[in-house]
Amino acid sequence: MEGKSGEKISRRSFLKYGAAVTVGAVGGISVGGWSLVRGEAKKPILIGITSDASGNYADSGAAERRGMFMAIEEFNAKGGVLGRKVEYKFEDTETDPSAASRKAKRLIERERVDFLIGGLSSGCANAISEVAQRAGIIYFNTNSSSDSVTNENCHRINFAVDANNHMFSHAVGPWVVKNLGKKWYFVTHDYTWGKSGTADYRKILRAEGGEEIGEVLIPLGTRDFSAHLIKILAAKPEVVMTTVAGADLTALLEQVHEFGADKKTQFCFTLRDYPDVWAVGPDKNIGVFGITWYHKLDLPGVKDFVARYQKRFPDAPIPIPENVCYNGYIGMRELLRAVQRAGTPQSHAVIKALEGWTFADNMRHHPTTIRDFDHCFMQTMYIARGKPKEKMADKTDLYEIIGIVKPEDAAIKKQDCKCKMEPYESTPVYWLK
Amino acid sequence: MPSLPEFLSQLLNGLVVGLLYALVALGFMLILGVMEVINFSHGVLFAWGAYFAFTLRPLIGFWPALLISPLIVGIMGLILELAVRRSYGKDPLFGLLLTYGAAMALEEIIRMIWGSVGRSIAAPAFVAGPIHFGFMPYSKYRLFLAGLAILLIILVWLFLEKTPYGAIIKAGAFDSEMVMALGIDLRKLRTFVFGLGTALAGIPGVIAAPLWSLKPTMGVEAIMPAFVVVLIGGVGSFWGAILGGLLVGVATGISVMFMPRTSQIVMYILMAIIILIRPRGIMGEKSILE
Numbered sequence: 163m164e165g166k167s168g169e170k171i172s173r174r175s176f177l178k179y180g181a182a183v184t185v186g187a188v189g190g191i192s193v194g195g196w197s198l199v200r201g202e203a204k205k206p207i208l209i210g211i212t213s214d215a216s217g218n219y220a221d222s223g224a225a226e227r228r229g230m231f232m233a234i235e236e237f238n239a240k241g242g243v244l245g246r247k248v249e250y251k252f253e254d255t256e257t258d259p260s261a262a263s264r265k266a267k268r269l270i271e272r273e274r275v276d277f278l279i280g281g282l283s284s285g286c287a288n289a290i291s292e293v294a295q296r297a298g299i300i301y302f303n304t305n306s307s308s309d310s311v312t313n314e315n316c317h318r319i320n321f322a323v324d325a326n327n328h329m330f331s332h333a334v335g336p337w338v339v340k341n342l343g344k345k346w347y348f349v350t351h352d353y354t355w356g357k358s359g360t361a362d363y364r365k366i367l368r369a370e371g372g373e374e375i376g377e378v379l380i381p382l383g384t385r386d387f388s389a390h391l392i393k394i395l396a397a398k399p400e401v402v403m404t405t406v407a408g409a410d411l412t413a414l415l416e417q418v419h420e421f422g423a424d425k426k427t428q429f430c431f432t433l434r435d436y437p438d439v440w441a442v443g444p445d446k447n448i449g450v451f452g453i454t455w456y457h458k459l460d461l462p463g464v465k466d467f468v469a470r471y472q473k474r475f476p477d478a479p480i481p482i483p484e485n486v487c488y489n490g491y492i493g494m495r496e497l498l499r500a501v502q503r504a505g506t507p508q509s510h511a512v513i514k515a516l517e518g519w520t521f522a523d524n525m526r527h528h529p530t531t532i533r534d535f536d537h538c539f540m541q542t543m544y545i546a547r548g549k550p551k552e553k554m555a556d557k558t559d560l561y562e563i564i565g566i567v568k569p570e571d572a573a574i575k576k577q578d579c580k581c582k583m584e585p586y587e588s589t590p591v592y593w594l595k
Numbered sequence: 596m597p598s599l600p601e602f603l604s605q606l607l608n609g610l611v612v613g614l615l616y617a618l619v620a621l622g623f624m625l626i627l628g629v630m631e632v633i634n635f636s637h638g639v640l641f642a643w644g645a646y647f648a649f650t651l652r653p654l655i656g657f658w659p660a661l662l663i664s665p666l667i668v669g670i671m672g673l674i675l676e677l678a679v680r681r682s683y684g685k686d687p688l689f690g691l692l693l694t695y696g697a698a699m700a701l702e703e704i705i706r707m708i709w710g711s712v713g714r715s716i717a718a719p720a721f722v723a724g725p726i727h728f729g730f731m732p733y734s735k736y737r738l739f740l741a742g743l744a745i746l747l748i749i750l751v752w753l754f755l756e757k758t759p760y761g762a763i764i765k766a767g768a769f770d771s772e773m774v775m776a777l778g779i780d781l782r783k784l785r786t787f788v789f790g791l792g793t794a795l796a797g798i799p800g801v802i803a804a805p806l807w808s809l810k811p812t813m814g815v816e817a818i819m820p821a822f823v824v825v826l827i828g829g830v831g832s833f834w835g836a837i838l839g840g841l842l843v844g845v846a847t848g849i850s851v852m853f854m855p856r857t858s859q860i861v862m863y864i865l866m867a868i869i870i871l872i873r874p875r876g877i878m879g880e881k882s883i884l885e
Contacts, residue, residue, distance in 0.1 A: 216812075221712045352856065378855045385807045385816055388608045388737070389851035389858065395731065396601035409713045413808050416715060420734040420806075422725030441713045441808070479712045 206247040207507060209234070209494070210275030212266055212290050217257025218382055218408035219282040221437040221479070222486045226280060226305050227252065228475055229483065229490030233498065235474070243498050244505065251275055255286045257382075257408070262286035266293040266301075276507050276594055277302070279493060282408075282486075284308030284355035291320045298590030300509050304493040305486055307433060308355040309362065312536045313574070316581035318589040319509065321516060321537045323493040324485075327359040327405070328574045330433045330452035333543035333567040335366035338450060342428045343400025344372035349390070349414075351406040352379040359405030359432040367403075375399055384410055387417045395426055404449075405432040412441045419446040434546070436484030439560055447548035447560050454541050455488040455526065456561050463525045467491075482558045492524065492539075496532070509592035527566050533573075536581040540569035597852045600730035605848040611737045613844020614744035615799055615806075619817050620824035620836045621751060622795025628831040629768040629788045632679055632690040636698040637796045638818025643701065644668045644800025645809050646709055649716050657719040665797035672793025676786050683785070698814065705811045714809040740802050747798060748837060755833060764788055768831060823862045827869050829879020838877060 211230060214223035234248045242248055251273045253265035262283075269275045270293070278294055279302040281287035287306035294301035295317040303311055304323045307330065312322045325333075346367055350360040360377065367374060376397050378390050394402055402423075406414055411431075415438075418424050431451035439447050457468050471483040483491070497512075500519065504511040517537070522529040526542040533540060545565035553562065597605070623637045647664035655663070675697055682689040717723065718736035725732040755761035767774045767784050775781045799817075807813065820843060828839025843862045850861040857864075869877060 216711065224712070378851075381856065381859050383816075384859070385813075386612060388612065388734070389605055389848040390855065392601060392604040392608060392731065392848075393597070393851055393855070396598055396604070409808075409810055412713050412715065416808055417734075417806075420718065420723075420725070420736060422732045425725075426732065437712075442715050443717075445717075446715075479710065 204246075206249040207243055207277075207498075207501070208273065208275045209248060209250040209497075210266070210269035210273060210278045211250050211252040211280045212255050212262060212269065212278055212286070213252060213280040214257045214282050214286070215254035217283075218410060219257045220409075221441065222282050222305065222408065222435050223254075223257075223280075225437050225480060225484065225486040226282065226490035228471070228478060229487035229492075230279065230304075230494040232471065232474055233491045233494035236495075237498050243501050244507075248498060255281075255283075255290075257283050257286065259283070259285040259289040263289040263293055266290040270294075270297050270299055274594055275299075276592075277497060277501075277512075279497060280304055280490070281306045283353075284311060284358075285353055287311050288315055288354065291315065291317050294319050295584065295589070298509055298592040300497070300512055300592070302493045302497050304489045305435075306355065307359075309358045309574070310354060312538050312581060314580045316536055316583055318513065318584045318586065319592075321493075321497075321532065321539070323489045323496075323539045325433075325452075325454050325541045325543060325569075325572070326538065326574075327355070327362045327432060329541070329543055329569070329572040331359065331362035331366050332572040333565070334430065334432070334450070334452040334545050335363055336370060337545055337565055338401060338403070338428075338430050339367065339370040339372050342430065342450065344370075345375050345398075345400040346372055347375055347394050347397055347399035347402045347427075348377040349394070349402060349404040349406060350377060350379050351410065352381045355407075356380070356405045360403070363403050363405075363432065380406055380410065380414075382410065385413055387414050388421070391417060391421050391423050395421070395423055399427050401428045401430055403430050403432070407433070407435055407438060409438075409441075411435075411438040415439070415442045415446045415448065418448065424448040434561075435486050436560070437480060437486060439548075440480050440484075444549075444551050444554060444557070444560060450545065450547050450564075453485055453544050453546050453561065455485045456544065456546065456563060457482045457484060458555070458559060458561075459525065459527075459563075461525050461527065463523060467525060488525070492530075496521065496539075507593065510586055510589070513586075528568055530569070535576055535583070536574075536579055537583075538573060540573060542569055543567040543572045601852065604728075604731045604733065605852055606845060607733065608737070609845035609848030610841060611741040611844070612847065613841035614741050614748075615803055615840075616820045616824050616843050617837045617840025618744050618747060618799040619796065620821045620828070620840055621748070621833075622792040623818075623821040624825045624828075624830065624833075624836045625764075625795065626789055626792035627825060629764055630683070630785050631687060632682065632789075633687055633694065634679075634789075634792065635691055635694040635818060636675060636701060637694075637793070637821055638814035638816070639698045639701040639705070640668050640672065640793050640796040640814070641800040641803075641817040642705060642809075642811070642814035643671065644797030645716075645804035645813065646705055646714075646800075647797070648801040648804050649709075649714055649809055652716065661798070661801050664801045665794040668797030668800070669790045669794030672796075673786060673790045675793070676789040679789065680782070680785065698818075702811050702814060709809075709811070711811055716804050716809065718805040736805060740806070743802055744799075751795070752833060760787075820862060823866045825876070827866050827876055829876030831880040832876070832878035835876055835878035 255262035281303040284306040287303045350356040429449040434451040500515040504515040517534040520531040524530045528542045531540045546561040549562040651660040722735045722739040726735045824839035828835030
């Protein structure tokens with residue numbers, strides 16, 4: 163045998179290294195075998211996190227992951243779930259449905275995760291949901307809001323934590339028509355979520371006797387809204403109902419302010435994710451919008467949650483937990499609680515433990531029920547306005563709550579819902595023993 | 596049918612945005628024309644200009660940041676040129692690949708320093724807010740930006756046309772062998788042009804930052820229009836780049852009036868049409884792209 167430098171490997175060194183390798187191998191096999199013998203109790207529960215770390219929703223992706231990590235750590239501090247430590251594997255879905263599909267498959271087939279959680283872009287959430295149903299693995303869609311994910315595209319394994327566009331539009335729409343104006347112009351983010359938001363608001367506008375005077379579609383990744391704003395202002399609407407989010411919304415708010423467009427008409431937003439507004443600051447925090455949670459709600463548990471967040475993430479880019487982070491936290495927490503209740507991570511048992519479950523420790527005005535026929539989390543809805551600078555209690559106090567809506571009043575009624583979930587018999591059982 | 600006030604506003608806005616595109620394309624075109632290098636890192640250097648302004652402006656104010664950021668970007672360009680010079684005279688694909696790799700690395704470094712989170716920088720106070728034209732509000736800052744862009748374009752033109760250095764640069768683009776034979780140090784010339792070209796990427800980065808807000812991928816959004824503008828206007832032509840920029844800006848604005856969904860691809864359609872009619876671009880000269 164020849165070594166690198168051309169010398170022969172001496173018998174002594176061969177024996178030395180050979181002995182070391184043998185000891186190592188024997189040790190490794192015995193430890194591994196020992197844990198096999200000890201059984202499932204040692205194996206952690208592995209959560210697959212599908213979240214955006216790049217693309218339009220990168221900032222919100224980071225926010226929702228912070229919430230998820232908090233929930234995992236809280237469970238582990240209390241001994242884990244069913245005596246097993248909770249661990250996670252994270253894949254960047256890049257705010258792109260084809261990437262989301264790939265990463266979800268990788269988490270299922272290669273990383274062998276027990277559950278999938280995480281989603282901001284509805285396009286990604288739809289894609290992941292399809293992949294998950296085929297494997298039978300449970301998927302918690304934490305933050306996307308398109309209606310189709312829990313309507314015509316619903317799946318037995320899919321659970322939606324955030325409110326969907328139907329809920330936002332039914333919470334905010336009637337208030338806006340009554341208080342701000344009947345002549346609306348729509349600004350639509352050109353993909354499934356944006357279109358579903360505009361479609362919902364259109365129905366409400368018509369029902370309330372309003373008038374649509376135009377619509378403009380904004381492709382994902384639009385930087386310059388100047389031409390669109392000029393077009394919108396030329397039409398002289400009373401209300402500009404905007405379904406745009408992420409980095410594009412940040413740019414839009416900048417430019418609305420730049421053109422003074424908010425002085426000429428009322429800007430309303432289907433929903434507002436706090437990270438998008440945090441980026442622009444209080445001067446450009448304009449409009450009326452729907453939200454699902456706010457860190458200054460005067461409810462039990464809120465102050466404590468905020469304090470725990472600040473202790474855990476002292477250097478986070480956003481110094482308080484906000485609605486995106488909240489959804490990540492609540493989603494992860496309820497998933498783990500359901501596994502605990504079911505007594506097993508077997509997918510059918512966990513789904514049954516989730517359907518119809520109601521919890522009141524949700525830091526909102528009304529308890530949340532996970533509906534059995536569409537797997538929506540029934541969230542209390544809030545109508546909010548950008549808070550004027552003079553009234554802000556501190557630099558994070560960006561919202562003024564102007565209305566509270568019960569979840570049942572805003573959510574789609576069962577008879578209108580087109581969700582036809584796969585029966586248990588045709589949903590594969592997912593259980594990594 | 597859009598009204599006259601809307602049409603005029605879109606035209607004005609198109610020209611303003613077009614001037615910005617022209618400025619970005621200018622530096623790209625300089626490097627392409629003189630050194631026959633397709634500098635794909637041009638976009639990310641635009642982003643670096645913006646990020647430097649973001650960091651420096653609170654410390655030293657708007658005008659000093661406008662002067663210093665492009666200088667730093669120019670120095671980065673000079674360092675980059677040390678690597679790029681290995682690709683001179685070879686297949687232009689080598690230069691493109693090298694600068695593309697540099698672009699990706701530089702974008703990652705932006706993320707490492709400033710994070711992936713989007714950032715916002717306000718327009719300087721003296722030009723913040725809207726201006727009212729009677730029929731339409733418009734952004735004061737955009738008008739200011741347009742004025743700045745026109746000034747810079749004139750300065751670059753004066754440099755190229757009226758100074759001996761400009762003459763040398765243009766000669767170097769036309770016939771590098773002759774320039775060498777005349778005793779001019781081609782290596783120094785190329786280094787200088789690369790630095791100038793990249794500094795010309797940093798400047799629009801500084802002035803576009805309040806407009807388009809900052810994110811690590813903003814470079815990609817600058818390089819594509821730059822490429823398209825150069826192809827439309829023609830490689831090697833100063834006024835071609837300006838004209839190309841204005842055409843792209845106005846075309847995008849007009850498309851929003853009639854077919855907003857095409858606004859992002861209209862520049863590519865325009866490019867395809869022009870290249871079909873005149874493959875060298877409107878005012879182009881023979882270049883490595885042939």
